[in-house]
Amino acid sequence: MSIIKKLFVKTYGCQMNMYDSDRMIDLLKPLGYQLSDTPENADMIILNTCHIREKAEHKLYSDIGRLEPYKEAKAAKGEYMILAVAGCVAQAEGEEISRRKPVVDMVFGPQSYHKLPEMIAQAHRTLSKNGKPSVLDVDFPTESKFDSLPAPNPDHKGSAFLSVQEGCDKFCTFCVVPYTRGSEFSRPVADILKEAKHLVSIGVKEITLLGQNVTAYHGVGLDDKEWSMGRLLFAMAEVPGLERIRYTTSHPQDMHKELYTAHKDIPHLMPYFHLPVQSGSDKILKAMNRKHTAAEYRDIIYKLREIRPDIALSSDFIVGFPDETDQDFEDTLQLVRDIKYVQAYSFKYSMRPGTPAALIHSQVNEDIKDNRLQILQELLREQQLEFNISMVGKQTTVLLEKEGRHPGQLIGKSPFLQSVYLEAPKRLLGQIVTVEIEGGTQNSLAGKMVTQEHIHYA
Ligand code: SAH
Ligand code: SF4
């Protein structure tokens, strides 16, 4: 019988990192590691990090500081806690991390975590030899990590992520992703369908296909030819028992014809689309190397709305990119007013070492960035509230995902990715039910279950 070991994982950053964390947990299960929700007394801690903005990086170092006492307490009992830093900071900073924080034992990047069992064995070897494990692996290996990962077994059975594409060749001038995740890679369609069918077989009803640039997907298809994202969506639509399909993150430059057709013809492709625009100013878009204009972005949205009038839109924005003037910012506000988003992420520009935008001299002053962010977020909040209130009195389907804080309360997601609170028996977790919406705030909806029935598409 193997000895049970305690594993604590903290995930920062995007959904790709969430997917990777789940896969690391799956990889470590056969080694006897059981997930724990506290770092106390853990045998292994993995911090799966994000490098996208300076704040995310600071958070890592302050978290390491907070974890040190746990490691000391474990050492006082004569036991060793392995502290690993994974993900995008690990990729970007490599051994600098363990130099700066010697309590860190392992550093490995997003493309090498499939080697975790080997790396842990190596850590134990160096531990018994030198009294301190030391492992560094920030390679971009030629083999695909996906070929060595076990079948996924997510804890939340209702909805799951499935990574189909990784990396980025777009090199937006503000962004670290092409450096931390490497160049674009698409998984073969057959592998994706196999993983999707497995997920459905363990009770998953909704799959979100993930990629840093998911619309640039160009994997080997079932006919050995290259398939686009649109084509992959049509293949996903045929997976029996899969009731909801989503995908993220899209790029305006890759909006090909089959994607529009998919939104028109696949009823269970959810009517929600996240299309980051970053800025409404052509001057700034050009300086960001986004390769499209604000008018081209508007055209994509109008075309999507023509095809699927109920489609809900979401986006990412950066305020205070170098050289952004009041007029550039006003162009962003105007684009938001014209499009109307149901949800959005907005950030102050954060200078990232090694990216071209960090070299531009005319950086925007921090107070101006703060002010612009506040104005933009206020507008986005108003739009989100307006959309949520417009749902009151309507019926919608909800995939029940978790228990709420009040007894008898469950929380689920509408097709438009809104959180919906309702009373329902716990046995319905992971199921899709029909709900009448009775109230809406900026962040969520409240409703009552009308029926446990809904239309099955697949
Ligand atoms: N691939 C996606 C986004 C990946 S990063 C795309 O092309 O849109 C997620 C978001 O983080 C970006 O859309 C952007 O809004 C934000 N972001 C990236 N780098 C940033 C930086 N240096 N400062 C502030 N926000 C940044
Ligand atoms: Fe970053 Fe641009 Fe690539 Fe998105 S498309 S990951 S913002 S470089």
Ligand code: F3S
């Ligand atoms: Fe962050 Fe890496 Fe994702 S930098 S946003 S965790 S790809």
